[in-house]
Amino acid sequence: MEPTPRDLEPLLAFAATLDLADPAAARAALEREFPFAGDFVRELGRALAAACSDGRICNQGAPPLQYSRLFPAEEGHGLSADVVRMSAAGPLHEHPEGEIDLCFAAAGEPEFDGNPPGWTVYGPGSRHVPTVSGGTMLILYLLPGGAIRFLRS
Secondary structure, three states: OOOOOOOOHHHHHHHHHOOOHHHHHHHHHHHHHHHOHEEEEEEHHHHHHHHOOOOOOOOOEEOOOHHHHHHOOHHOOOEEEEEEEEOOOOOOEEEEEEEEEEEEEEEEEEOOOOOOOEEEEEEOOEOOOOEEEEEEEEEEEEEEEOOOEEOOO
């Protein structure tokens, strides 16, 4: 599997229907439909890791924060897809429409904003300084409408 809209079709179609105003319910629905330990997510993690290793993705920036856009919202059921490889704090930002993150451990025993590898969901209007501690993570993030607003700290 390559990280393209066609390969992510089932995930994108499902994620586009979620109400991100209830992040806990959205996260639970994602885990039910696409379990972190399931074949689809495991294969996606392998594909992202391979694409990162060979420089097809996460080829912008520099450690501890490398990133790339996989595709815009127009190609993914209204959800843009980006991937970041990080091992520290990123920039403060706001999610006007919410954010869905799928986090994979790349090295060590990392946590993303205090959460272990797996699904993390932020509701509309939420803001944070995304932080990976304890190692390195490869994170796929889906943004409704591609909406993200970077803020000054």
